Amino acid sequence: MSDWAPDIARLQALNNDEWLRVESTFCGRLLAYAARRVPDAQAREDIVQETFLGALRGIDNFDAVYSFEQYLFGICRNRTIDFLRRRRVVGQGQEADSRDAPLAVDQLLFEGTTPSGIVQTADAADRGRELLVGVLRQWVQETWQQGEFVRLQVIEALFSGGWRNRDTWQRFGLRDETAVAGVKFRALKRLRHLAEASDASGEILAALAAVSEEEKSHFDFDVAVTWRLGRVSCPARYWLTRHLAGDLKGAPEEFVKFHLEEMKCPWCAANLDDLERAEEDSLTPFLESLRQSTVQYLRSRSISGEGS
Structure with a gap:
């Protein structure tokens, strides 16, 4: 059994019914996400409304490497951080998801880089991270289907949680640090095999080599960030x-x-x-308001000839 996912082609065609179903399906979980960071109820609703508007505006550029839920959560995360920054919460010491912050362009620079080189390097890194998300997700799905849940937890702890071998073996009842290193070695071997099939540039292999050497590759792939933002597990x-x-x-x-x-x-x-x-009906007033604003926006786009 899988989660419902909208028809992207219908969303790109600005189909009212598809967009309204998206709102009714995802509104609650987006509000719940914002609620973990924003105490003000009205501000949370504003963030979610801005999230759906951002999704509408950006749907033509939807990247199929991510799920639609990831697409929405990514926008919601950015809107939440924007809100917290405007309120100067970050400046007061409460970092907004700083561990998940995407790599800034200046983190990808090296001495002598030209403006065009900056763009090319950033584009290459983006493509590489998309490929890496796909490879990591394929490994997770494969491991889940095999029922190897301890292996999955160990690798998530190492790759996403940043745990050290010495912190991991006792938690999972393994023999010692060598056993953890063995799990990691076999996982990296399989990931390299999967990468070879989809990575013509070799950048994913460089990133995985960096993981095994606990260094960073040329494009500064951060596997931990990629794992979390890609929601691979x-x-x-x-x-x-x-x-x-x-x-x-x-x-x-x-x-x-x-x-x-x-x-x-x-x-x-x-x-x-x-x-x-507990009270699903508590969403009804906000959903009604959300639907009205969405329908109004869709109509304005249709009148201007941008949708059908």
Whole structure:
């Protein structure tokens, strides 16, 4: 069972029904995400409204390497950070998702870079990170299907959590640090094999080599950031529903708990908060307002000849 995903072609065609279903499906989880950072209810609603408007404006440039939910959460995250910055919360010592901040262009520069070189380097890094997301996700799905949930937790702890080998082996009941290194070695070997099939430039291989050497590659791929922003190991909402209902057992339940409680995934926490919402009707007034503004925007685009 998988989560519902909208028809991107219909969204790009500015289909009213598809956009309204998007709002009713994702509104609650976006509000829950914003609520973890923004205490003011009206500000949270403004952030979510801006998120859907941003999604509407940018849908023609949707990148299929990410899911639509990732697309929405990415916009919501940026709008939330913008709000916190405007309120000077960041300046007061409360960093807004700083660990997930995307690489700035100046982090990709090296001495003697020209303006055109800056753009080319940034574009190449973006393409490389997209390929890396795909490879990591493929490995996660493969590992999940094999039922190797301890291996999955170990690699998430190392790659996404930044744990050291010595911090990992006791947590997962492994023999010693050498056992952790072995899990990491085999995972990297498989990831390299998957990368060879999709990475003509070789940049993913360089990034994975940097992980194994605990260094950074030329394009400064940060595998931890790529893992988190790509949400490569986030369980589908179906699994979160089963976790909440108490009918998810065994190794899958252990992984979901680890992902939520120890990796502290903000996206899955927001989904869980939304699922736990006791009074769904509390969203009705805001959803109605949201729908009105969306329909108005879609009509304005249709009148101008941009949609159908």
